Amino acid sequence: LLQQGRNVADVAYFHGEEAPLTALYAQAPLADVPVRYAYDFVNAEALQHVLSVEAGELVAKSGARYRLLFLGGTSHHMTLPVLQRIASLVEAGATVVGNAPQGSPALADDPAAFAALVKRLWPGAPVATIGRGRVIAGSDVEAALAAINVNPDFQYDKPRPDSEILFVHRKIEGGEIYFVNNRRNRAESVAARFRVTGRKPEIWRADTGAIEPVSYRIVGSETLVP
Secondary structure (H helix, E strand, O other): OHHHOEEOOOEEEEOOOOOOHHHHOOOOOOOOOOOOOOEEEEOHHHHHHOOEEEOOEEEOOOOOEEOEEEEOOOOOEOOHHHHHHHHHHHHOOOEEEEOOOOEOOOOOOOHHHHHHHHHHHOOOOOEEEEOOEEEEEOOOHHHHHHHOOOOOOEEEOOOOOOOOEEEEEEEEOOEEEEEEEEOOOOOOOOOEEEOOOOOOOEEEOOOOOOEEEOOOEEEOOEEEEO
8 A cells, every 4th residue: 555655745855965865864863854844865866867847846757746955965065067957947947945055076167157156046135036946045944845835744742842753744545644753762642733634534553553543623724633
């Protein structure tokens, strides 16, 4: 059943070219990844050859769709071909969130061409419209998603300051599946909010396979499940 659907992620997170993803995660989890929105990591190869733009969204060849491209990790430096690809995606209608890159690590890149393209994409305004798309300056990807009217996919009221519940969202024919994972070695009592309406939720116990009905209510565009 799970293999028939696809993962739902709002953010394509470009982690840069200077270090592999495993090296970025070696010391600690990345601090700039969204919490209430799902994301997939993309590298330079995927950026260049896998992603395109349809109706203002980034679309992968697999069918995955993303609301925006976020420039995180080591993307404060990038090569000119990658910067040019980002510009072409924006011109085609994509939304890009991130700070202006500081330069290219490649000695063969033309510094003047790089600087001119950076200035075009990041002219100094908080939001710059380029072609059919836009560039939102800054590193707060959740604020950018809220600004373009994308509600959080999953959120909950934290019972304690260190409470941590992670999620994965998968869409199947006729339904939505959220895998919800408590990272603390204790029970938590939370009110979880899912960006789904018009469905009747159930709890599927991953450890026993049991399926249980659950109380819920619809609040605006969300389903609230205690």
